[in-house]
Amino acid sequence: MKSVWKKEYSRQTLVLWILWFCVVFSYYGMFLWLPSVMVLKGFSMIQSFEYVLIMTLAQLPGYFSAAWLIEKMGRKFVLITYLIGTAVSAFFFGSAEGLALLIVSGMFLSFFNLGAWGALYAYTPEQYPTAVRGTGAGLAAGVGRIGGVLGPLLVGYLVAADTPISSIFTLFTIAILVGAVAVAFGKETKNTVLT
Numbered sequence: 222m223k224s225v226w227k228k229e230y231s232r233q234t235l236v237l238w239i240l241w242f243c244v245v246f247s248y249y250g251m252f253l254w255l256p257s258v259m260v261l262k263g264f265s266m267i268q269s270f271e272y273v274l275i276m277t278l279a280q281l282p283g284y285f286s287a288a289w290l291i292e293k294m295g296r297k298f299v300l301i302t303y304l305i306g307t308a309v310s311a312f313f314f315g316s317a318e319g320l321a322l323l324i325v326s327g328m329f330l331s332f333f334n335l336g337a338w339g340a341l342y343a344y345t346p347e348q349y350p351t352a353v354r355g356t357g358a359g360l361a362a363g364v365g366r367i368g369g370v371l372g373p374l375l376v377g378y379l380v381a382a383d384t385p386i387s388s389i390f391t392l393f394t395i396a397i398l399v400g401a402v403a404v405a406f407g408k409e410t411k412n413t414v415l416t
Contacts, residue, residue: 225349225357233348234357236407241365243400244304244341247393248334250372251311255327258386262323272320276327280335287336288343295411296344297404303340304401306333308394315390347410 225234255276259269283303291299310330317323349357372393379389 222356222360224353225360230349230353230357233407234361236403237345237348237357237361238364239403240300240341240400240407241345241361242368243396243403244337244368245365246368246372247307247311247396247400248338248372249369250376251330251390251393252334253373254376254380257380259323261380261386262318264320272324272327275324276331279328279331283332283334283336284339286332287339291340291343291411295409296340296347297407297409300337300340300344300404301401303333303337304397304404307337308397308401310334311390311397312394315394316387344404344407344410348408 224230255273256266256269259272260266264272287299287303294302307330310326310333313326314323314330317326345361346354346358375392376389379392
């Protein structure tokens, strides 16, 4: 496990750990709470699940579009673009009051977030040579799982403290942008021969 922090891999490891933490933290923090957020915004539980289903359907084209674009535009470009799209969508979703803006921003949130996941799964293993690839990718995903535990817990704590939904989603917006900035310092692997 120490090998991923060797000089030749330390930058990739730091970038991936930040990226994975931010993506998983925000994904589980936002998506596990979506029905409850809709209820907090004044919709019934039945309506909330209906609207969340509509929003969630946008994940599939997001995932497939990112998978197609990473070969055309590069991993870093797609990851940064989709993360910024996720951040903007999260901000608008958190501050939306009307149903139309909630559904549209929720659909964009789903589209861009799952697209970022698709790019993340392509980008991560390409950062390491074969000898440390599994360890490097697995550790990054493990750090992400820590974020996946903390995100929903934080939302529950903040909701119980009567923190406005807009503030909670602003926190996720910032986390996602931190992930995008981290990727900017990573290396591009498009058309790279892996060793």
